[in-house]
Amino acid sequence: MTDLNEIPIVTIDGGETSLAEYGDKVKLIVNVASRCGLAPQYSKLEDLQKTYGDRGFTVLGFPSNQFLQELGTEEAIAEYCSTTWGVTFPMFERIKVNGRSEHPLYRELKKTADADGKAGRIKWNFEKFVVTPDGQVHRFRPRTEPDDPAIVTLIEQSLPAAV
Secondary structure, eight states: OOOGGEEEEBTSOEEEEGGGTTTTEEEEEEEETTTTTTTTTEEEHHHHHHHHGGEEEEEEEEEETTTTOOOHHHHHHHHHHHHHHHHOOOOOOOOOSSSTTOHHHHHHHTTSSOOOOOOOOSSSSOEEEEEEEEEEEEEEOTTTTTTHHHHHHHHHHSSSSOO
């Protein structure tokens, strides 16, 4: 398996980076879409960011128009996320999560099976992947809310103890 930290990614404002920038943090990677019925999950994602951000956790939002529910430009997405949901977590350029031109990050993430043992295609917006500091990937389907006990417990178990 490719080291996720080595895959190049581009921030929503055009900066080049990789997951290595988020090093030992617990990462919650989500394919987001502004016009999706699940968009209210942005609020819970931001709550997680505020709760655990200073303890070594970050949400990483990857807008995707794969399901035809994302705004047309990175600027519009960034403005929507910040004004509508108060998003402070890192956001990235729009990507494809499935198909021939899928982003290499998602090509790797999709190899991970969910709790039912199913890997493969991203089914919808707001699919979640928790990547722990030791590189383990855990997959949660779109309708699993960001504050679901399984996600919160995994985050808490993977973070250093609160001081």
